[in-house]
Amino acid sequence: MSQQKSMKEMQVEVDQYISQFKEGYFSPLAMLARMTEELGELAREINHYYGEKPKKSTENEKTIEEELGDLQFVLICLANSLNINLETAHERVMHKFNTRDKDRWTRIEGETTND
Numbered sequence: 001m002s003q004q005k006s007m008k009e010m011q012v013e014v015d016q017y018i019s020q021f022k023e024g025y026f027s028p029l030a031m032l033a034r035m036t037e038e039l040g041e042l043a044r045e046i047n048h049y050y051g052e053k054p055k056k057s058t059e060n061e062k063t064i065e066e067e068l069g070d071l072q073f074v075l076i077c078l079a080n081s082l083n084i085n086l087e088t089a090h091e092r093v094m095h096k097f098n099t100r101d102k103d104r105w106t107r108i109e110g111e112t113t114n115d
Contacts, residue, residue, distance in 0.1 A: 007086045014076045025081035035074045042067035 005013070018025055026034065045064050048055045055061075079086050 007090065010072075011076055011080055011086060014073065015080050018077065018080070025077055028078060028081060031074055031078040031081065035071065035078065038067065038071040038074055042071055 025031070041062070042064065045062055045067050047053050049064060076086065078084075079089070
């Protein structure tokens with residue numbers, strides 16, 4: 001595989017891929033449904049790997065990594081279609097957690113916050 005990509009680079013790559021098709025991005029509601037479908041597939045893989053429900057011998061082998069990748073692709077499509085910069089969204093959510101929840105959990109000794 002290639003070198004690591006920033007979220008911005010991933011958003012551009014997905015946009016370039018989608019832009020080659022006349023259909024373009026699906027509607028936000030259709031993508032939300034697709035995201036729900038992918039989340040269900042991820043849940044199924046986690047249940048097979050960590051839960052009490054083993055796969056049937058007739059089921060295709062998939063990995064948690066593959067399902068996370070599918071979910072990430074749909075998330076990026078949704079963000080792109082709504083003109084949301086996921087790096088900005090990430091920074092905002094990390095600020096929220098580093099301020100609102102900074103004292104919520106028991107810290108490991110010697111660890112500090114990133115405020």
